[in-house]
Amino acid sequence: MDLDIDPESAIFRDEVRAWLADNVPRRGLPSMDTAEGFAAHREWEAQLADARLSVVTWPAEYTGRDASLLQWLLFEEEYYAAGAPGRVGQNGIFMLAPTLFAHGTAEQRDRILPAMARGEQVWAQAWSEPEAGSDIAALRSRAVRTRGGWLVSGQKTWSSRAAFADRAFGLFRSDPDSERHHGLTYLMLDLRADGVTVRPIPQLDGEPGFAELFFDEVFVPDEDVIGRPGDGWRVAMTTANNERGLSLRSPGRFLASADRLVRLWGERGEPVATAARVADAWIDTRAYQLYTYGTATRLADGERLGPESSVNKLAWSGVDVELHETALDVLGADGELASPWVDGYLFSLAGPIYGGTDQIQRNTIAERVLGLPREERR
Amino acid sequence: MRFALSPEQRDFAAALDELLAGSDTPGVAREWADRRCEPGRKLWRDLADLGVWGLLVPEDLGGAGAEPADAVVALEACGYHAVPGPVVETAVVAPRLLGGDELAGVAAGESMATVAIPPEVPRALDADVADVVLRLDGESVTRVPSDVDPGGRVPSIDAARGLFPVPEHGVPLGAARPHAVEFGVLGVSAQLVGAARRMLGMATEYAMQRRQYGRPVGQYQAVKHLLADVTVRLEMARPLVDGAAVTLASSLDPPGADVPGAGAAAIVRDTSAAKVAATRAALLAARTSLQVHGAIGYTAEHDLGLWLTKVRALAGAWGTADAHRGRVLTAVRGGHGG
Ligand SMILES: Cc1cc2nc3c(=O)[nH]c(=O)nc-3n(C[C@H](O)[C@H](O)[C@H](O)COP(=O)(O)OP(=O)(O)OC[C@H]3O[C@@H](n4cnc5c(N)ncnc54)[C@H](O)[C@@H]3O)c2cc1C
Numbered sequence: 001m002d003l004d005i006d007p008e009s010a011i012f013r014d015e016v017r018a019w020l021a022d023n024v025p026r027r028g029l030p031s032m033d034t035a036e037g038f039a040a041h042r043e044w045e046a047q048l049a050d051a052r053l054s055v056v057t058w059p060a061e062y063t064g065r066d067a068s069l070l071q072w073l074l075f076e077e078e079y080y081a082a083g084a085p086g087r088v089g090q091n092g093i094f095m096l097a098p099t100l101f102a103h104g105t106a107e108q109r110d111r112i113l114p115a116m117a118r119g120e121q122v123w124a125q126a127w128s129e130p131e132a133g134s135d136i137a138a139l140r141s142r143a144v145r146t147r148g149g150w151l152v153s154g155q156k157t158w159s160s161r162a163a164f165a166d167r168a169f170g171l172f173r174s175d176p177d178s179e180r181h182h183g184l185t186y187l188m189l190d191l192r193a194d195g196v197t198v199r200p201i202p203q204l205d206g207e208p209g210f211a212e213l214f215f216d217e218v219f220v221p222d223e224d225v226i227g228r229p230g231d232g233w234r235v236a237m238t239t240a241n242n243e244r245g246l247s248l249r250s251p252g253r254f255l256a257s258a259d260r261l262v263r264l265w266g267e268r269g270e271p272v273a274t275a276a277r278v279a280d281a282w283i284d285t286r287a288y289q290l291y292t293y294g295t296a297t298r299l300a301d302g303e304r305l306g307p308e309s310s311v312n313k314l315a316w317s318g319v320d321v322e323l324h325e326t327a328l329d330v331l332g333a334d335g336e337l338a339s340p341w342v343d344g345y346l347f348s349l350a351g352p353i354y355g356g357t358d359q360i361q362r363n364t365i366a367e368r369v370l371g372l373p374r375e376e377r378r
Numbered sequence: 379m380r381f382a383l384s385p386e387q388r389d390f391a392a393a394l395d396e397l398l399a400g401s402d403t404p405g406v407a408r409e410w411a412d413r414r415c416e417p418g419r420k421l422w423r424d425l426a427d428l429g430v431w432g433l434l435v436p437e438d439l440g441g442a443g444a445e446p447a448d449a450v451v452a453l454e455a456c457g458y459h460a461v462p463g464p465v466v467e468t469a470v471v472a473p474r475l476l477g478g479d480e481l482a483g484v485a486a487g488e489s490m491a492t493v494a495i496p497p498e499v500p501r502a503l504d505a506d507v508a509d510v511v512l513r514l515d516g517e518s519v520t521r522v523p524s525d526v527d528p529g530g531r532v533p534s535i536d537a538a539r540g541l542f543p544v545p546e547h548g549v550p551l552g553a554a555r556p557h558a559v560e561f562g563v564l565g566v567s568a569q570l571v572g573a574a575r576r577m578l579g580m581a582t583e584y585a586m587q588r589r590q591y592g593r594p595v596g597q598y599q600a601v602k603h604l605l606a607d608v609t610v611r612l613e614m615a616r617p618l619v620d621g622a623a624v625t626l627a628s629s630l631d632p633p634g635a636d637v638p639g640a641g642a643a644a645i646v647r648d649t650s651a652a653k654v655a656a657t658r659a660a661l662l663a664a665r666t667s668l669q670v671h672g673a674i675g676y677t678a679e680h681d682l683g684l685w686l687t688k689v690r691a692l693a694g695a696w697g698t699a700d701a702h703r704g705r706v707l708t709a710v711r712g713g714h715g716g
Contacts, residue, residue: 133672135590158673202678204687206537210673273700321665328690332698333500336691337541338533345690346535349665353672359600375599378592 003293005074012067013074019051020082029085033207038122038164041088045119055093055117062113069296076252081259091160092116092123094248096169099186103227103235111223112188124162124191126170126213127236129155134360135378136171137180137233141215143172143187149221150174152189155214160354162211163200167191171232180378184232188224189215204346248355249316251289257323257344258285264341265330277326284319291315307368310361317351317358324348381620383451390428391451397424398459404681410462411537413528415507418462419490425452425461426487434473434561435485446470446561446623450568454619457572460684462538464492464503466565466696474558475512475519476551484510494544495559498697501532505542513544514554522548536691538684556642557626559696560649564626566696567619567649570656571612573685573692577660577667578608580682585670601670608663615655622648647709650702657699660689 005013029044030037048054049063057072058064067075087093093116100109115121132138141154152172162168168189175183191198195218200208227235258281265271265278295312299305324345328335335341352358366372383391401421410418425431430452435441442448449470456465472484472491483489489509494502496515505511505526513520522545532541582605585596595601625648629641664686668675675682693699 128673131589133590135592138590203676204678204683206678271700273698273704325661328694329698329700331694332701333498333694335694335698336534336536336539338535342535349668349686350673350676352669353676357672358669359598359604362600377598 005070009068009071009074012065012071013078016053016075016078017082019053020078020084023047023051024082024084028083031207032086032088032161033163033203033205033209035164038088038161041085042119042122044085045087045089045117049118054089054119055097055113058097058113058117062109063117069299070293073250073252073292073296076250077255078252080252080256083256088161089116089119089122090248091125092121095125096123096188099169099226099235099238102238103186107223108226121167122161122165124159124165124168124211124213126156126159126162126168126189128158130157133158134357139171139173139184141170141172142176143174143185143220145174146219149219150185150187150225152187152195152215152218152220155212157212158201158210158354159213160210162191162198162213163208165191168213169226171236174229174232178230181233183230184236185229186226186232186235187220188226189218189220193218195219204349205343249320249351251285251292251316254285254316254319254323255289257320257327258282261323261327261330264327268330268332271330274326274330277322278330281319281323281326284315284322288315288319307364310356310364310369313355314358314361314365317348320344320348320351381617381624383447387448387451390448391455393428394425394430394452394455395458397428398455398461401459403459403461404684407460407462407538407684413506413540418507421461422463422490423487431468431487432485434470435481439478439482439485441473441481441485446564446626447620449565450619450623453565453568454572454575457569457574458576460538460573460576460681460688462504463490464508466562466569467492467503467508470561470565471558472510472512474555474561475514476510480510495562498559498701499562499695500543501541502544504540505544506531506540511544512551513546513548514558517553519551519554520546520548521551534687534691536687538688539691557630557645560626560645563649563653563696563702564619564622566692567615567622567652567656570653570660570689570692571615571619573689574608574612574615574656574660574663577663577682577685577689578605578612581605581608581663581667581670588672595670604666604670608659608666611655611659611662615652615659618648618655619652622652625649643709643712646705650697650705650709653697653702654699654706657689657693661693664689 029040032038032041045054052063052065055064056067056075059066097113097116100112116123127136129139129141141156143150143152156170159168168191171184172187173183174185195216197214199212201210201212203209261278262282265274324341327341328345331341363375367374406417406421429442432441433444433449433452437443452469453465468484468491471493473481475493476484484491490507491510491512492502492505492508493512493514494500502511506528509524511522511524513522526542530542534541585601586594588595625644629644667682668686671682674680
């Protein structure tokens with residue numbers, strides 16, 4: 001057992017570090033939940049892509065570098081340590097793309113991935129519906145067969161970045177007689193198409209970080225179906241595991257927050273009262289980093305991620321809240337003032353909700369990792 | 379011993395609740411955040427009619443000469459209903475800082491008062507709206523000009539809180555009465571308990587309505603236990619707040635005295651303990667309530683955010699829980715525990 005970084009990965013890491021040092025915008029970018037900020041973040045994606053740093057784990061033919069998972073973790077550590085902008089393309093890059101690699105056609109990959117990698121097409125995920133949050137299989141938005149494709153109607157909600165995004169992917173009920181996770185089809189839609197209405201929803205910070213989507217007989221061509229019609233649930237599970245597991249929230253961003261927290265604590269005169277909590281937050285972050293190195297090693301050995309990805313999700317959602325609550329307490333009376341810590345705090349509170357709530361993850365750990373009897377529910 | 383609200387206090391609480399429940403206080407708070415303050419001022423006048431701002435003002439100045447416990451009832455209601463404005467500053471701190479006509483004006487509901495007490499309270503809340511803006515340094519009270527530049531507002535996580543730095547110079551008003559800060563600490567603790575109770579109530583109601591996997595989410599033990607845990611925290615915070623009010627009443631030596639007495643350590647100990655417990659309860663209630671609401675609670679359109687952001691702001695106001703923990707230990711160890 002070792003934590004050594006092989007020479008090739010070290011060279012890659014050093015290149016990333018040097019590039020970021022030269023290119024990360026000093027003053028940061030405006031919030032990506034504003035029109036102006038969204039545009040600025042798109043440009044940043046293109047800049048990353050020009051350096052072939054936008055999608056490092058993808059194959060070279062799609063402007064990636066065939067980077068290993070470990071190399072990607074190192075990339076993320078460098079990325080957040082450098083204070084680089086949030087990834088406006090993250091839903092596409094980390095959730096749709098893995099689904100396309102697993103279930104898409106070569107035509108779909110060739111058509112979709114290059115624009116995604118450059119931020120020219122930003123994707124929103126559209127799973128949730130007003131009555132189907134945790135219980136996605138209760139979804140009712142439907143796709144009706146028509147010549148050459150499908151007509152989609154219904155409503156999706158809480159779709160992150162959909163206020164400004166170009167396209168969306170999600171599940172739709174294509175067999176009206178089906179129930180639960182049967183008869184669903186995985187579709188990609190153009191948010192500018194006829195019949196689509198996007199209603200931005202302001203979040204706690206007042207910015208429209210997500211949106212409600214209304215579909216009224218929106219035409220979706222057959223070429224935008226991923227996998228077989230009716231097989232959408234199985235296809236979607238690839239994405240769900242990616243979100244819960246590694247790719248949504250790698251340790252890098254939390255390590256960067258933990259370092260900032262320790263610095264903040266120092267700047268504030270090392271208050272004894274918060275020392276234990278600052279240390280615990282740092283330790284919990286380090287634990288998550290090492291746990292992830294373990295997961296990456298197992299995946300590299302050919303193992304697959306199962307229900308234990310819920311451990312991962314609970315760990316990061318908990319650590320993020322802990323880091324930010326502690327920072328606000330270190331700041332004392334100034335903690336309430338608008339700051340990146342306050343923004344991060346509010347965002348951290350959403351972590352235990354999206355991507356499967358903490359309660360759902362705990363059920364998964366209890367029932368599928370530990371094997372306890374299943375609680376009664378549909 | 380009779381450690382419970384009196385029938386009069388319960389009636390007072392019910393009257394406040396009736397007024398505030400019918401006043402669309404969430405709407406008033408949103409307007410206040412955008413500095414459309416007239417609905418807020420109207421609400422403050424209605425509260426004046428119930429005697430809220432004069433509770434701790436002596437009767438000869440038009441107040442009620444009531445006890446801190448009565449102020450706790452009022453401030454808990456303000457917290458429960460998210461009443462905007464410097465409620466703590468006006469209701470419980472101003473009577474320690476002002477006298478004569480100025481205090482009579484507060485009691486009558488004619489003037490809204492706010493105060494900065496560096497370092498615990500570095501900025502004055504809603505100084506742009508308040509009629510009387512004060513500064514307390516050690517024992518000395520200064521009245522600073524109230525024509526504050528609205529552009530000097532420092533944004534808070536709670537959009538309804540307008541925070542303003544306060545100049546050092548103004549008209550000296552003399553010495554404060556003892557324990558002005560502890561009165562503020564008690565007041566904000568009551569406000570936090572009220573906010574916690576509201577967020578717990580909202581979450582409980584939602585858990586009964588919201589259905590997932592074919593049943594109300596409140597039927598899942600995970601959700602039940604979350605809410606039960608908040609209940610326990612809240613029930614353990616409330617007696618500390620009430621107890622601190624009792625201590626404040628009985629340890630001012632003699633009651634209402636202008637010099638600190640032997641009860642000083644007990645007052646610090648009990649008000650600080652109240653702030654610690656109320657802050658913990660409110661932060662837990664906020665997180666839990668958001669968790670139970672799920673994404674809908676994360677929207678600005680939903681009212682939960684009004685309380686969630688307010689308790690986060692109040693957690694750091696009037697001394698953090700960590701600072702108050704230190705004060706509790708010092709007071710207890712010092713042997714003045716009473
Ligand atoms: C910031 C943010 C961004 C989001 N982005 C997206 C997005 O891009 N695309 C998208 O499709 N969705 C998105 N969502 C929605 C997210 O996926 C849902 O919020 C999540 O699935 C939970 O659903 P819900 O909010 O309806 O809560 P509900 O499912 O209604 O849950 C309410 C409460 O009940 C609990 N509960 C539910 N079922 C059970 C059970 N069986 N056992 C125990 N407890 C249970 C939950 O844990 C929660 O505490 C986002 C949400 C947020 C907050």
